[in-house]
Amino acid sequence: MKFDLIDTVLEQSADRIVAIKHVTMAEEYLADHFPSFPVLPGVLMVETMVQAARRMLADRGDTRLVLGEVKGLKFGSFVRPGEALEVEVILNGSSGDEHHCRGIGRVLRHPTGGSGETAVSGRFTMRPIRRTPPGD
Amino acid sequence: MKFDLIDTVLEQSADRIVAIKHVTMAEEYLADHFPSFPVLPGVLMVETMVQAARRMLADRGDTRLVLGEVKGLKFGSFVRPGEALEVEVILNGSSGDEHHCRGIGRVLRHPTGGSGETAVSGRFTMRPIRRTPPGD
Amino acid sequence: MKFDLIDTVLEQSADRIVAIKHVTMAEEYLADHFPSFPVLPGVLMVETMVQAARRMLADRGDTRLVLGEVKGLKFGSFVRPGEALEVEVILNGSSGDEHHCRGIGRVLRHPTGGSGETAVSGRFTMRPIRRTPPGD
Amino acid sequence: MKFDLIDTVLEQSADRIVAIKHVTMAEEYLADHFPSFPVLPGVLMVETMVQAARRMLADRGDTRLVLGEVKGLKFGSFVRPGEALEVEVILNGSSGDEHHCRGIGRVLRHPTGGSGETAVSGRFTMRPIRRTPPGD
Amino acid sequence: MKFDLIDTVLEQSADRIVAIKHVTMAEEYLADHFPSFPVLPGVLMVETMVQAARRMLADRGDTRLVLGEVKGLKFGSFVRPGEALEVEVILNGSSGDEHHCRGIGRVLRHPTGGSGETAVSGRFTMRPIRRTPPGD
Amino acid sequence: MKFDLIDTVLEQSADRIVAIKHVTMAEEYLADHFPSFPVLPGVLMVETMVQAARRMLADRGDTRLVLGEVKGLKFGSFVRPGEALEVEVILNGSSGDEHHCRGIGRVLRHPTGGSGETAVSGRFTMRPIRRTPPGD
Numbered sequence: 169m170k171f172d173l174i175d176t177v178l179e180q181s182a183d184r185i186v187a188i189k190h191v192t193m194a195e196e197y198l199a200d201h202f203p204s205f206p207v208l209p210g211v212l213m214v215e216t217m218v219q220a221a222r223r224m225l226a227d228r229g230d231t232r233l234v235l236g237e238v239k240g241l242k243f244g245s246f247v248r249p250g251e252a253l254e255v256e257v258i259l260n261g262s263s264g265d266e267h268h269c270r271g272i273g274r275v276l277r278h279p280t281g282g283s284g285e286t287a288v289s290g291r292f293t294m295r296p297i298r299r300t301p302p303g304d
Numbered sequence: 305m306k307f308d309l310i311d312t313v314l315e316q317s318a319d320r321i322v323a324i325k326h327v328t329m330a331e332e333y334l335a336d337h338f339p340s341f342p343v344l345p346g347v348l349m350v351e352t353m354v355q356a357a358r359r360m361l362a363d364r365g366d367t368r369l370v371l372g373e374v375k376g377l378k379f380g381s382f383v384r385p386g387e388a389l390e391v392e393v394i395l396n397g398s399s400g401d402e403h404h405c406r407g408i409g410r411v412l413r414h415p416t417g418g419s420g421e422t423a424v425s426g427r428f429t430m431r432p433i434r435r436t437p438p439g440d
Numbered sequence: 441m442k443f444d445l446i447d448t449v450l451e452q453s454a455d456r457i458v459a460i461k462h463v464t465m466a467e468e469y470l471a472d473h474f475p476s477f478p479v480l481p482g483v484l485m486v487e488t489m490v491q492a493a494r495r496m497l498a499d500r501g502d503t504r505l506v507l508g509e510v511k512g513l514k515f516g517s518f519v520r521p522g523e524a525l526e527v528e529v530i531l532n533g534s535s536g537d538e539h540h541c542r543g544i545g546r547v548l549r550h551p552t553g554g555s556g557e558t559a560v561s562g563r564f565t566m567r568p569i570r571r572t573p574p575g576d
Numbered sequence: 577m578k579f580d581l582i583d584t585v586l587e588q589s590a591d592r593i594v595a596i597k598h599v600t601m602a603e604e605y606l607a608d609h610f611p612s613f614p615v616l617p618g619v620l621m622v623e624t625m626v627q628a629a630r631r632m633l634a635d636r637g638d639t640r641l642v643l644g645e646v647k648g649l650k651f652g653s654f655v656r657p658g659e660a661l662e663v664e665v666i667l668n669g670s671s672g673d674e675h676h677c678r679g680i681g682r683v684l685r686h687p688t689g690g691s692g693e694t695a696v697s698g699r700f701t702m703r704p705i706r707r708t709p710p711g712d
Numbered sequence: 713m714k715f716d717l718i719d720t721v722l723e724q725s726a727d728r729i730v731a732i733k734h735v736t737m738a739e740e741y742l743a744d745h746f747p748s749f750p751v752l753p754g755v756l757m758v759e760t761m762v763q764a765a766r767r768m769l770a771d772r773g774d775t776r777l778v779l780g781e782v783k784g785l786k787f788g789s790f791v792r793p794g795e796a797l798e799v800e801v802i803l804n805g806s807s808g809d810e811h812h813c814r815g816i817g818r819v820l821r822h823p824t825g826g827s828g829e830t831a832v833s834g835r836f837t838m839r840p841i842r843r844t845p846p847g848d
Numbered sequence: 849m850k851f852d853l854i855d856t857v858l859e860q861s862a863d864r865i866v867a868i869k870h871v872t873m874a875e876e877y878l879a880d881h882f883p884s885f886p887v888l889p890g891v892l893m894v895e896t897m898v899q900a901a902r903r904m905l906a907d908r909g910d911t912r913l914v915l916g917e918v919k920g921l922k923f924g925s926f927v928r929p930g931e932a933l934e935v936e937v938i939l940n941g942s943s944g945d946e947h948h949c950r951g952i953g954r955v956l957r958h959p960t961g962g963s964g965e966t967a968v969s970g971r972f973t974m975r976p977i978r979r980t981p982p983g984d
Binding site for chain 4: 931
């Protein structure tokens with residue numbers, strides 16, 4: 169499996185991005201999560217928001233931004249194979265090289281495709297990787 | 305990657321099935337097909353119809369039906385990551401243990417989700433594997 | 441798994457190519473197709489012919505040719521792990537940027553290695569991807 | 577890749593578990609996260625805590641517990657290939673079928689193997705999957 | 713990739729087995745070994761002999777036999793994609809629960825399929841896993 | 849899975865290298881080796897020594913060195929998920945473009961991390977791939 173969870177970007181500006189992660193039976197993690205109840209793991213919902221934020225912030229320089237903090241994260245509906253997670257990430261502001269984001273993910277279901285229930289919501293910060301030598 | 309291309313079944317009867325295959329960047333074949341233009345390979349569109357037909361025909365006994373013949377197969381629009389292929393397979397009739405099917409696959413695009421252009425269409429037969437010993 | 445089904449090219453000219461696809465237990469799709477009867481899926485036989493055609497036509501320009509149409513495709517013998525599919529693709533002619541091909545795949549079995557029964561045969565066209573923007 | 581992030585359990589009781597997740601170059605996600613700076617993604621640190629909590633709580637019934645909420649999550653040091661994440665999860669209490677956990681993950685580095693810097697810390701709840709039919 | 717390197721067994725008795733491992737571009741390890749020169753790694757030739765020995769010895773009880781010792785192992789020709797390794801393993805004798813084997817692997821090339829050059833040869837012992845608790 | 853078994857290099861000089869291979873449940877081969885007793889296969893211990901030797905010898909030119917011969921190879925303790933194999937490879941000398949190495953692999957166990965029992969030891973040679981055309 170490729171660790172690339174953004175399938176398409178629907179809208180993008182300097183402080184907002186809307187992107188979609190599809191969920192398919194062909195993705196290997198579903199075989200383990202869970203054997204008889206395949207759903208997108210919650211942490212991969214968060215990673216979808218993280219990767220969306222990374223794209224939104226890519227114009228500002230380093231593209232290797234990582235999670236700094238996560239606050240008030242709540243999980244709701246599941247996203248099953250054949251459904252999709254639509255994430256919307258908004259940049260609330262930046263302090264130094266830390267970027268404060270707010271994200272929400274909704275379930276898209278076929279065939280209507282309309283915005284469904286909330287699957288995940290919360291706030292998080294993105295920061296540069298500040299590479300340090302091993303052992304420090 | 306799991307070779308399971310049916311993400312969800314929308315409708316199913318004894319002679320008709322409608323199912324969906326999502327396409328995601330996380331699926332490995334897209335890295336090779338093609339490096340700078342990831343699209344669902346045409347043969348996997350056909351396999352989606354084959355796996356849908358196998359589910360539709362599962363009540364009739366052996367679930368290990370395979371492709372026998374394919375006729376008049378045409379490919380149209382591509383299906384990209386973040387889009388989906390909605391296949392509709394109809395059973396036209398059976399002769400002995402061969403099942404004659406007609407299939408069509410349409411592109412589903414967000415956020416409208418409405419039926420889009422035709423990605424694939426054609427006729428095909430499904431037949432039992434008729435296991436024979438190697439060397440025969 | 442890599443989506444690269446040409447293991448070796450035995451012969452190649454401007455309008456003919458002979459290539460081999462080995463089948464091994466280590467390839468993941470066999471675990472699903474089928475759990476107790478591992479055989480090369482029919483659509484991957486077709487993909488082997490498509491990838492062989494793409495190599496044969498590579499000198500003519502765009503290497504990202506895709507399937508356009510498939511006619512009179514018939515499947516015969518299975519190809520099991522430890523066996524190989526030898527495909528022969530012949531260019532029958534071109535109209536504009538569409539290339540008309542005829543292909544046949546035979547089973548190679550050890551230890552004789554001689555040409556065995558027909559596994560697949562049919563006609564197909566290859567066409568450029570004609571990239572169009574999403575939504576068109 | 578298997579979505580099984582608990583390599584070994586060092587200590588386990590009804591309300592506390594200590595477990596280890598090794599990081600290796602052979603794991604595929606490192607090729608993408610990041611091409612020239614392979615580190616365990618933050619969300620997989622969280623998933624390690626989630627899977628540890630699931631084991632700790634397995635005696636109480638349903639083993640398919642998922643993330644409900646996450647609070648005060650902070651990320652610190654990276655975990656590189658050849659290093660390990662040692663997570664300690666403590667059950668703070670349960671309300672109904674929701675379990676309130678506190679977790680911390682530290683970096684283990686060879687050859688000393690002693691507890692290193694904090695890689696992740698935070699609070700989270702685990703809840704049953706409460707299966708509902710698609711479309712609700 | 714599945715760690716199952718026996719594609720087919722050509723001959724088998726209580727003290728001799730002949731088996732085949734095909735090599736395909738679709739197997740992932742070839743992408744790394746080596747990027748511009750894909751060949752079956754030497755250790756996987758050995759593993760093919762080990763897995764063949766395990767099948768030959770399966771009738772004697774525990775099927776989870778592992779390598780004990782290896783002596784006089786020599787590597788010769790490479791095995792490329794589209795070629796195969798034919799291994800022949802002979803049981804020289806057993807002492808207690810250790811089984812002394814001699815193995816040779818030859819390259820099979822299409823289209824002749826005849827026995828080719830030696831790719832690997834050597835002696836090795838197989839022994840039960842003798843499970844012991846971690847920490848002993 | 850990536851066929852890259854060196855997770856970190858602890859020490860390196862022109863004729864000695866110490867490196868570590870972690871073992872994790874996420875690595876796919878463990879599912880097959882063995883279903884109820886996951887341990888690092890012996891041949892992958894050897895490959896870890898081979899890849900360490902390749903790094904040690906990389907300054908001398910061709911980085912695509914392969915195994916030539918293996919002598920007096922013995923396997924001891926298992927390496928389980930959450931444990932690591934620490935290999936030490938020493939260059940005993942070179943004759944022409946063949947390099948004579950001696951290697952030993954020890955089990956590293958948490959939380960002490962101290963050097964544990966011997967998992968593998970033996971002598972082996974590394975030689976250039978001497979590329980020859982197929983069919984020779």
